[in-house]
Amino acid sequence: MYFENVKKNFGFGCMRLPMKGGKVDLAQFSEMADLFFDAGFNYFDTAHGYLGGKSETAIRDCVVARHPRESFILTDKLTENFFRREEDIRPFFEKQLEACGVDYFDFYLMHAQNAGNFPKYVRCRAYETAFALKEEGKIRHVGISFHDKASVLDEILTKYPQIEVVQIQFNYADFEDSGVQSRLCYETCRRHGKPVIVMEPVKGGTLVSLPADADKIFRELGGGSNASYALRFAAGFEGIFMVLSGMSDLAQMRENTGFMAEFKPLDEREQAAVLRVRAALSRRDFIPCTSCRYCTDGCPRKISIPDLFSCMNQKKLYGDWNSDVYYGTYTKNGGKASDCIRCGKCEQVCPQHLEIRKLLAKVAKQFE
Numbered sequence: 001m002y003f004e005n006v007k008k009n010f011g012f013g014c015m016r017l018p019m020k021g022g023k024v025d026l027a028q029f030s031e032m033a034d035l036f037f038d039a040g041f042n043y044f045d046t047a048h049g050y051l052g053g054k055s056e057t058a059i060r061d062c063v064v065a066r067h068p069r070e071s072f073i074l075t076d077k078l079t080e081n082f083f084r085r086e087e088d089i090r091p092f093f094e095k096q097l098e099a100c101g102v103d104y105f106d107f108y109l110m111h112a113q114n115a116g117n118f119p120k121y122v123r124c125r126a127y128e129t130a131f132a133l134k135e136e137g138k139i140r141h142v143g144i145s146f147h148d149k150a151s152v153l154d155e156i157l158t159k160y161p162q163i164e165v166v167q168i169q170f171n172y173a174d175f176e177d178s179g180v181q182s183r184l185c186y187e188t189c190r191r192h193g194k195p196v197i198v199m200e201p202v203k204g205g206t207l208v209s210l211p212a213d214a215d216k217i218f219r220e221l222g223g224g225s226n227a228s229y230a231l232r233f234a235a236g237f238e239g240i241f242m243v244l245s246g247m248s249d250l251a252q253m254r255e256n257t258g259f260m261a262e263f264k265p266l267d268e269r270e271q272a273a274v275l276r277v278r279a280a281l282s283r284r285d286f287i288p289c290t291s292c293r294y295c296t297d298g299c300p301r302k303i304s305i306p307d308l309f310s311c312m313n314q315k316k317l318y319g320d321w322n323s324d325v326y327y328g329t330y331t332k333n334g335g336k337a338s339d340c341i342r343c344g345k346c347e348q349v350c351p352q353h354l355e356i357r358k359l360l361a362k363v364a365k366q367f368e
Contacts, residue, residue: 003141003165003195005106006073006242009235010260011043012036013199013244015050015292017058024051024058032253033063037071039257045197045244047077047111048096049297060101074102077111077145078126081297086124093133108139109167112294112351113156114148127160141165145199147351150184157192165241167197169290169351172233172274173207173281174200177288179353186237195241201234202227202245204290204306206313214280217273227252228259229266233274236265286313287359288352295346295356303335305346305356312363327367337364 012033018025036042044063046055056076063072076096083089097103108130110121121127130142143165146153157163166189174180189196202208207230210218218226227245235243243260247253266274291306299305307330315323331337337360346356 003073003106003241005042005070007040007042008260009240009242009263010041010231010256011045011073011075011197011242011244012041013246014044014046014055014059016246016248017051017055018248019051024054026058026062028250029058030062030066032247032250033066035250035253036257037067039261041257041260042071043073043075043242043244045075046100047079048082048092048099049079049294053099056096056099060099064101069102073106074100075107075109076100076105077109078121078130079111080117080120083124083126086126086129089124089126089129090133093129093138097138104138104140106140107143107165108133108141109165110142110144112349113144113146113152114351115152116348118152118156122159127162131162143167143197145197146185150181150188153185153188154192157188157194161192163194165197166194167199167244169200170196170198170234170237170240171201171203171207171230172278173203173288175278179288186239190239196237196239197241198234198243200290201243202230203288204292206286206288206290210277211280211284214277217276217280221270221273223270224259225255227256229270229274229277231256231260232264232266232270235260235263284316286316287354289313289354290352292351294349294351298345298349299335300343300345301335301339301341303337303339303360304330305360308337308363308367309359312359312366315366324367336368337361338368340364 018028044059046059048056082092110126133139134142141164143163145167168185169180170182170186174182176183208227210226218229231243245256287309289306289309293306295305311323311327340357340360342357
């Protein structure tokens with residue numbers, strides 16, 4: 001598989017950039033981008049909704065304004081809540097180009113495709129518009145990002161065989177998960193001959209901060225970090241074109257580029273350790289939230305759902321008393337778990353298909 005100008009198989013996901021005073025820390029992001037380039041990588045991924053629109057403009061200021069356009073690959077996305085009809089798509093696309101400071105995107109993805117929103121994309125001729133923009137030279141490659149069952153992915157790829165690449169959630173914890181279906185979605189991509197971009201390889205950080213019994217398994221290997229095993233697991237499969245990491249500070253950038261610069265797939269001993277860690281995690285009752293924050297935008301009670309779920313997981317996995325402190329911090333000005341009015345808007349957009357209303361009730365019982 002080949003895409004022009006793409007260097008190596010590791011990409012910078014710009015959904016969790018370093019923040020300072022509610023704004024992107026441009027100085028640190030610039031330093032991170034430079035480190036990324038110096039290590040031989042050049043793939044950046046964003047979307048208009050990331051960081052409330054701040055991700056695109058940060059890329060403009062820290063990447064586009066400081067590096068030649070031909071030196072990097074930029075991916076952006078068409079997200080459902082930014083258009084209502086076909087006529088809205090082109091103006092929105094032009095707004096994205098302007099926000100990023102570029103005149104074309106290397107990859108443009110139909111964002112977070114699932115059985116619920118796919119009919120809207122079809123009705124609004126979103127795919128046809130993207131293919132036309134490709135013909136006009138404003139998009140190099142058209143693809144999708146996907147959050148649903150493999151059968152839905154098969155339906156989309158069958159209807160639109162022109163799709164060139166598919167971005168899926170893929171990590172060792174979700175590999176056999178019945179909700180995410182990482183393996184089945186990957187196999188569907190392979191069957192359709194589509195290169196795969198991996199998102200959430202460390203599951204929103206869950207696979208970095210492992211519980212003690214799982215962490216011990218990797219420590220006994222005497223080698224890399226928890227993040228390294230997760231990223232190398234994802235990158236080691238045939239047909240994986242790119243593995244994204246949502247790095248949010250310089251330390252993460254240094255660590256990840258360090259072992260991905262000279263990528264080596266997991267050996268047999270490491271593969272066996274991953275299976276043991278997966279088994280250890282499956283025995284625990286934790287909330288598999290990846291902190292994508294899609295659920296928070298439409299919440300009428302302004303509940304910071306991912307943060308409250310993180311508190312719950314920390315409490316369950318580590319018995320951490322700090323979880324109570326953080327819960328108080330996240331709910332100081334309202335938005336407690338018990339404030340949920342059970343409208344269900346969050347569940348309609350959750351890529352993990354979580355029963356958020358029931359889970360919030362459990363969180364309330366734990367912390368309130």
